[in-house]
Amino acid sequence: MMFTHESRLDGRYRKTLVQMMAGQAYRELAAAQLFGYGLQFVPELRWLKLIVWHVREEMEHYEDVVRMYRDFTGESVEPLVQERLAQRPVPFAESWYELAMAQFLYDRGGFWQLRDYDECSFLPYRKVIRKIIEEERGHQALGEKIVVELTRTGKYEEEKQAVFEKWLRQGLLSFGRPGTEGARYAIDVGLRRRDPAAVMQDFIDDIKPAVKACGLVLPPLEKIGIEAPAGGLDLSLQGPDSVRRMAAAAQQAARSA
Template sequence: MSQEDQAASAGGLNGARHLEEESRGLLRKILLGQAYRQIMAANIRGHGLKFLSTSEGRWSLVADLAKILKSVSRAQEIYTAQGGGDLRQDAAVKMERIPYPASRLELAAFLATSDLAESIAMEGYSDSACVPLATLARENLVHERTATKRGQELFQAFAADPAQQAHAQQMFSRWLVIALLALGRPGTRGDERAVALGLRSRTCAQAAGLFLEQLDPFISACHLELPDLESLGVVLSP
């Protein structure tokens, strides 16, 4: 083999290694974002149990909680395989700024927004080049969360009262912003590369747009308005 061929071969190998390292790093970031959303959902569900008065309602929330924790454990396995450490601990730093609902209605607003955001995110991973992540995403999409549906109905009934509109809008806007931010920051190099490498099928901006589109029927049913997201710190496009 000539020196030129040897150099080309070495360059190709180094390029492949770099690509693999880049993919692994991006995959760890994806798993960290997923863990952030799911641990937040688990913590708030645990906190929200005190707002439910019936055994049926509590068991419904507990069933969702168990599924979420199982998913986080599965994500930890993938994270470890990609060179990551303790997924829960790595995600804990971002958890400090997440508020907790102060009422059953606020819990309902959280469930309505966060569960849709999680579903949109999982759809983006369902055909991921990382087979374990794709499998986990599809398993998450199969699970129907009955507590969320009940929460949506409760919030819709509350928002139907004109005297409660301002309060309903305030609660909705608060959790809408949190759900959108949890979908990731649009326009970063990592965002674009994750799609280019096939780790997910949508950019953060595309996911946010689809989220708002699918949330629109709920917004209309509750007679709510989409707030000025930019003024609340949400960037929807690069």
């Protein structure tokens, strides 16, 4: 069943939807702040233009969600977002290499999280999410491309695994806890498609080609403070090679900037 207006929603559905909107607003503003802070580390004009474009896009997405939340609740989500950022701040990158890793993993995690809501049964939410997904596609490969290029210089051997694990954790946090009753409810009423465990696995599979190309290792989830699904995840570095596909997407993003 699909819904187009708040008046038809029951209490739990509405509460879950409000939580989803607030969470999305938090992620959009956190991303804008992360990449805005990181501008100081960008070494070249070609990349500076792309990161500035990314920050502007994240702010536009934040505005979209703020507007949707106000239309739905009659209230502002901004105080909630600021409170959550104070309680659970997303760390900032402290180098160009780390900023690239953050864009690769934090941004990619957000993209996979969004895709799980693109068939949301509340049509106004679905419309906003699909708009964000379409606009996010343009820079999905950018961080991966930079990370692979920088890692292959050999200058980051001592730090690469620690930086990777730091931002892998942030990417995985985007999906929520697997196997919860709340996730099952959201699936049952059509707010999301799958349990976070399945989305986590897709995200892991998507980054494996770049992980292999950089000589990195996927750590046990408990090592980075992530609750593993009951059946675990496949962390073996096997799967289709998507580096060429992602590089092509990055080139398209560069032309569009």
